[in-house]
Amino acid sequence: MRLVLRLALSAVLLTTLSSAQVVPPNLPPGPMILLNSAQYPTVTDHHCLAVSCSFINTNGMIRDNSTTSRTSASRRRRAIGCDGVTNCHTSLTGTSCDEIFYASTYSGGLGCYAANYIANGGVLGNLPPLGTHRCVAAADNSAHGGAVNRWYVNNRIPDGGVFYFSFLIPANGCMNAASSYCRRMFNVANGYVGDSYGQICSDGLADGRQFAGITTSQRTQHPRCPSRGYGPANITGTDDDSQSDDSEDDEDLVGDMSLVPGPAPSLTDHVYKLSSQRFIWSPFRSNVTLAVGDMIMVPVNDTSTDSDVEEEETVVAAGRFQDVVGTDSLPDCPT
Ligand SMILES: *[C@@H]1O[C@H](CO)[C@@H](O)[C@H](O)[C@H]1NC(C)=O
Ligand SMILES: *[C@@H]1O[C@H](CO)[C@@H](O)[C@H](O)[C@H]1NC(C)=O
Numbered sequence: 001m002r003l004v005l006r007l008a009l010s011a012v013l014l015t016t017l018s019s020a021q022v023v024p025p026n027l028p029p030g031p032m033i034l035l036n037s038a039q040y041p042t043v044t045d046h047h048c049l050a051v052s053c054s055f056i057n058t059n060g061m062i063r064d065n066s067t068t069s070r071t072s073a074s075r076r077r078r079a080i081g082c083d084g085v086t087n088c089h090t091s092l093t094g095t096s097c098d099e100i101f102y103a104s105t106y107s108g109g110l111g112c113y114a115a116n117y118i119a120n121g122g123v124l125g126n127l128p129p130l131g132t133h134r135c136v137a138a139a140d141n142s143a144h145g146g147a148v149n150r151w152y153v154n155n156r157i158p159d160g161g162v163f164y165f166s167f168l169i170p171a172n173g174c175m176n177a178a179s180s181y182c183r184r185m186f187n188v189a190n191g192y193v194g195d196s197y198g199q200i201c202s203d204g205l206a207d208g209r210q211f212a213g214i215t216t217s218q219r220t221q222h223p224r225c226p227s228r229g230y231g232p233a234n235i236t237g238t239d240d241d242s243q244s245d246d247s248e249d250d251e252d253l254v255g256d257m258s259l260v261p262g263p264a265p266s267l268t269d270h271v272y273k274l275s276s277q278r279f280i281w282s283p284f285r286s287n288v289t290l291a292v293g294d295m296i297m298v299p300v301n302d303t304s305t306d307s308d309v310e311e312e313e314t315v316v317a318a319g320r321f322q323d324v325v326g327t328d329s330l331p332d333c334p335t
């Protein structure tokens with residue numbers, strides 16, 4: 001499937017520039033944040049859909065902890081379609097708009113707000129010009145947001161710091177049943193042939209909650225993307241264009257930004273087993289560095305949304321999931 005993404009333009013400027021396939025940024029090693037499907041299953045699922053659909057093709061992100069990070073975060077939300085009046089209609093549906101890559105990273109918002117990163121020697125090519133937004137359970141969205149912010153602080157992730165996401169998998173080998181796309185993705189990664197990443201992706205796009213790769217909300221017109229040369233750079237007002245229909249000027253817009261997702265994912269079946277018998281799965285062959293004997297902070301309670309409690313665990317085994325669980329049977333988590 002080729003999905004052409006474009007920044008919203010006025011009809012006058014409907015010109016398409018180059019179409020480019022997104023190659024994975026070449027990021028250095030870094031720590032990983034564990035996604036807990038029990039605490040925020042719909043947000044965990046969003047990550048799995050973003051991976052399955054190749055709207056992201058690395059699990060690495062670069063934190064923005066600069067002095068303008070708050071403003072930039074809201075502009076990144078706008079760039080990915082999660083600001084102003086969004087597809088999620090939060091007040092009507094109770095779902096809220098979740099963005100990947102995270103708005104708190106330079107990788108978020110299609111890399112549009114990267115001035116501070118570049119000023120510090122960062123390379124724009126390390127920021128994926130692709131992302132996705134999805135309407136998730138509002139409680140999940142805030143639970144995940146809280147977990148990410150705590151993790152930044154506890155792990156002292158600096159401005160420009162690279163980190164990776166990975167999945168916490170319960171001892172039975174199955175992510176939370178409400179993270180059904182993740183269950184399917186893990187099954188396929190472990191060799192289950194009755195499903196495919198392509199099928200998972202198209203099911204996720206068909207459920208009406210995924211607006212993958214759309215570079216601006218259907219209702220938030222005229223994005224601005226200074227780092228990538230789509231101007232003008234300045235956003236004024238509340239960043240909510242719901243009132244303005246087409247009254248905003250498109251002068252200075254350089255042109256369309258047309259992108260296709262990266263190649264179909266090739267996900268590893270390697271996991272790390274923890275002393276609690278749970279597992280960590282880092283789906284890409286990324287620069288996450290864990291080895292047997294390493295200590296890692298893990299949410300202690302799989303179900304509490306008061307997820308402040310973490311404990312140190314040891315990596316007791318690492319390798320293919322089937323080998324680590326000591327059986328040839330696949331996890332085969334029902335969905
Ligand atoms: C990991 O980091 C090194 C440099 O630190 C880089 O050469 C390599 O391509 C990175 N990515 C992967 C997926 O290994
Ligand atoms: C992030 O920024 C805040 C506010 O400037 C600062 O207090 C904190 O120390 C920074 N964190 C790191 C890890 O640099």
Ligand SMILES: *[C@@H]1O[C@H](CO)[C@@H](O)[C@H](O)[C@H]1NC(C)=O
Binds near residue numbers: 232233234
């Ligand atoms: C953007 O804002 C800066 C500073 O506020 C100003 O100097 C510049 O002229 C503005 N650019 C546009 C295109 O409005």
Ligand SMILES: *[C@@H]1O[C@H](CO)[C@@H](O)[C@H](O)[C@H]1NC(C)=O
Binds near residue numbers: 301302303304305
């Ligand atoms: C986890 O948290 C839930 C909800 O707060 C609680 O009911 C449960 O007993 C906790 N489980 C453990 C093992 O502490």
